[in-house]
Amino acid sequence: MNQVRVPIVVEAAIAAEAARGDVPTARSGRTIRPLARTSVLDVGSGGGILAEALARVGATVTGLDASAENVAAASAHSVIDPDIAERVFYEKLLVEDLAAQLAGAVEGSVAEEPLSGAAARAPAGGFDVVVSSEVIEHVNSPAMFVAALAACLRPGGVLVMTTITRTALSYAGAIFAAEQLAGLVPPGTHDFAKFLRPDELSGLMVDAGLVPALPEPIAYNPITGRWSRGGGRVVMQYALSGTKPLQ
Template sequence: MQAPLSTVDPAEIEKFQAMAAEWWDENGKFKPLHMLNPCRLDYITNQIAGEFDRDLKTPLPFKGLRILDIGCGGGLLSEPMARLGAEVVGADAAAGNIPVAQVHAEQSGLTIDYRHTTAEALAEAGEQFDVVLNMEVVEHVASPIDYLIACRQLLKPGGLQICSTLNRNPKSFMMAIIGAEHVMRWLPKGTHDWSKFITPDELFDLLRNAGLTPVDRKGFVFNPITWSWRLSDRDLSVNYVTASTKPA
């Protein structure tokens, strides 16, 4: 299975180009991601630590691991991975995101290899990683299966991919489209296309068809009372995350 040259959807990239400068504004258009980030990081770090037998209580527990943050945006996940000792490549198809991420990493004293490129181009160049972070990207690409094939090609044998997206059902339409874009106005209208949302079973099938082995999935659940997110084994009704491995 070979990936095509690119699965980038130009219309989707244009949306995020327009928001690039606001990545690190915790009260701006990426407020939902800033709120979700601690929960995402909890899942990501525990999955990586478990897969590669790392102790998160030690200094630089991810030292020696090469991690790709595909669709890195302003670096909200790349920076924590670098702080944990990983060699990080942050890649984004939206050119405007890269200088924002580079400047913030420099201000934070972090060395991160940010690139304006695509998963397919990296795969074509023969790049290999222990971990691919593929967070909130698959619902924005033109061909999810071809995109996931490229991500599989980027993993070393035995490598780990963390992939999150949005479920497709009436609740996710109300929460992610009506709630986040129209009521709360956390995101510009049109940021998400509900028809591109993917159910957990569909994503597991896509991962298998791409040559990966799904090993876990959990929900990200928002509590409007505490204004915080938590992981759930059962509630994958809106936001959810998966872990899959590349056969050794």
């Protein structure tokens, strides 16, 4: 899935940088590492598949996950490659807790206890990019989740999410085929009622103070084993980004 996720994140980050009016320092020389000098928060980072890929294109990535096992596995794997070892960090922490820590730091309520972990690594004002891929369909309070993601962004930063829409085809593919027929994931991994249509996720971004872009369909071809972007109407999975206003 990184073959579509990484370009989507890179393009969103570059667009947000341009909209902020930031001087794209040596942008022409950043084709191999277009996210150099870009801070990324990957929420629900799992084993680090996306976090490592973003680090390889130059980003400094902080990955959050609720599972200590995932954090341990991702941390162990990241040190194998010295090229990214110093730019990828993982922590067992909920994004809601990180958002509260960052808000407390701004208000001065945590001055007695120095920030540590992800909160200490967060740039002043928040992260340039917050990413959450295939996570929101598993949370119990999507509105609170999106609000916390947005709270971790700097003004002018961008949130990039991918998830599964709620259609008959998404039920057939993500639940019936993947869980019940092929056994690709354990039964019960997905709850159809938690799938969000693009308009619903867009609304949550608006409620969180973001300006959402148009959703972009993404699709997996089981025959070729490749992911693709675009293709018109969202019928299965999609990416959606939202920008935090400068003011």
